[in-house]
Amino acid sequence: MLAVHFGAGNIGRGFIGSLLYQSGYHTIFVDVNESVIDAINDKQQYQVKLADETEEIVTVRDVSGINSLRDSDKVIQAITEADIVTTAVGPNVLAIISELVAKGLRKRMEANPKPLNLIACENMVGGSDLLKEKVYAYFSQEESEIADNLFGFPNAAVDRIVPNQTNRDRLEVMVEPYFEWVVEKSSMKGDIPSIEGITYVNHLLPYIERKLFTVNTGHAVPAYLGQLMGYKTINEAMKDNSIQEILTGVLDESGEAIIQTYHFDRSEHDAYKQKIINRFQNPYISDDVLRVGRGPIRKLGPNDRLIRPAKLSMEITGNPPTNLAKVIAAALHYQNTEDMEAIELQDMISLHGYERVLEKVSNLDSSNPLVPVILRELDILHK
Ligand SMILES: NC(=O)c1ccc[n+]([C@@H]2O[C@H](COP(=O)([O-])OP(=O)(O)OC[C@H]3O[C@@H](n4cnc5c(N)ncnc54)[C@H](O)[C@@H]3O)[C@@H](O)[C@H]2O)c1
Numbered sequence: 459m460l461a462v463h464f465g466a467g468n469i470g471r472g473f474i475g476s477l478l479y480q481s482g483y484h485t486i487f488v489d490v491n492e493s494v495i496d497a498i499n500d501k502q503q504y505q506v507k508l509a510d511e512t513e514e515i516v517t518v519r520d521v522s523g524i525n526s527l528r529d530s531d532k533v534i535q536a537i538t539e540a541d542i543v544t545t546a547v548g549p550n551v552l553a554i555i556s557e558l559v560a561k562g563l564r565k566r567m568e569a570n571p572k573p574l575n576l577i578a579c580e581n582m583v584g585g586s587d588l589l590k591e592k593v594y595a596y597f598s599q600e601e602s603e604i605a606d607n608l609f610g611f612p613n614a615a616v617d618r619i620v621p622n623q624t625n626r627d628r629l630e631v632m633v634e635p636y637f638e639w640v641v642e643k644s645s646m647k648g649d650i651p652s653i654e655g656i657t658y659v660n661h662l663l664p665y666i667e668r669k670l671f672t673v674n675t676g677h678a679v680p681a682y683l684g685q686l687m688g689y690k691t692i693n694e695a696m697k698d699n700s701i702q703e704i705l706t707g708v709l710d711e712s713g714e715a716i717i718q719t720y721h722f723d724r725s726e727h728d729a730y731k732q733k734i735i736n737r738f739q740n741p742y743i744s745d746d747v748l749r750v751g752r753g754p755i756r757k758l759g760p761n762d763r764l765i766r767p768a769k770l771s772m773e774i775t776g777n778p779p780t781n782l783a784k785v786i787a788a789a790l791h792y793q794n795t796e797d798m799e800a801i802e803l804q805d806m807i808s809l810h811g812y813e814r815v816l817e818k819v820s821n822l823d824s825s826n827p828l829v830p831v832i833l834r835e836l837d838i839l840h841k
């Protein structure tokens with residue numbers, strides 16, 4: 459069986475690639491990073507090490523790589539022959555890979571018109587829907603109709619903390635033991651792939667929102683407040699009592715919104731929250747606040763981990779959530795000279811001020827009751 463996976467980064471190698479190997483796939487990694495692709499082709503295997511006391515190692519074999527900038531024809535051919543296509547490139551990159559994916563699917567319609575599922579494994583609601591929309595923009599009406607019958611774009615939620623790697627071995631990845639991969643079965647085409655570790659569900663929205671608004675909303679607390687308080691890693695930030703207190707408050711606010719919106723069991727959700735706090739405290743993982751805070755414009759977006767749970771919380775309780783407001787204020791302060799979104803955000807704030815940025819980036823106009831609460835938190839930060 460053949461898998462084509464876009465993005466040979468942390469989650470690509472450390473999570474998706476590992477599960478595909480354990481399920482009997484040969485995985486072709488497609489990436490623009492020449493050194494990682496060359497290393498994959500050179501070694502044809504890599505190690506995934508568990509970040510716990512066991513330090514258990516899985517050797518992932520049966521892998522190869524294609525540099526999509528150099529060998530786009532090989533990517534098109536691989537998509538023609540694939541049994542599954544997955545991505546872990548980051549939400550903003552889905553639009554960039556979509557033309558090549560469309561070319562591969564077009565060739566497949568002619569040369570090998572068999573069903574295929576394409577699963578975007580990104581931290582966002584509707585990742586595969588977005589990939590589909592971008593791919594279909596390259597199709598004619600007739601091609602879209604053929605594609606509707608052949609290709610599934612099931613949405614997915616992926617959860618495993620994989621920090622940036624500092625190993626001497628270019629390909630080795632250290633990952634936390636915990637993982638969850640949930641895929642929306644109802645929008646798949648053809649046979650459902652049997653991949654070890656996937657949980658299939660009929661409706662993904664409750665699962666992706668529970669994941670994003672618990673794991674990722676929570677993660678934003680030690681990242682953004684941690685940076686403001688001078689911490690370099692999530693682990694260091696998690697030792698700070700004031701951060702722990704805000705994290706508990708944030709998970710209570712987003713948790714209430716998730717429980718009431720999707721009717722998750724309250725005690726199960728409490729256990730889920732506690733497990734996540736323990737994961738952030740994993741002493742075997744060193745995860746930079748800069749990685750977790752990356753892309754602040756995306757993270758301050760109206761449907762992402764900060765604004766959407768804050769709006770849901772407000773709808774349910776009638777009041778603006780004060781802890782989420784603190785994290786939103788801290789995110790508006792996020793600085794990283796190597797992160798284009800952080801630079802753009804700070805430029806926008808300098809030019810237009812916070813209110814305008816909340817309107818433009820987060821779709822919150824000044825009449826929204828959340829805005830004065832965020833502005834008050836910003837005032838406190840400036841004192
Ligand atoms: N790392 C985690 O803990 C984690 C966990 C769950 C979900 N995710 C999600 O997985 C996705 C990837 O995150 P990551 O941490 O692995 O990031 P990463 O930066 O480690 O990996 C992304 C990879 O995509 C590659 N890439 C960029 N542009 C490309 C293009 N045009 N074509 C092909 N490849 C391209 C990069 O070179 C890189 O190797 C994100 O959506 C992230 O939110 C990450």
Ligand SMILES: O=P(O)(O)OC[C@@H](O)[C@@H](O)[C@H](O)[C@H](O)CO
Binds near residue numbers: 618620751752
């Ligand atoms: O990947 P991002 O930038 O959306 O979010 C940063 C982290 O919160 C994220 O990568 C988590 O480590 C991951 O989502 C855990 O499953």
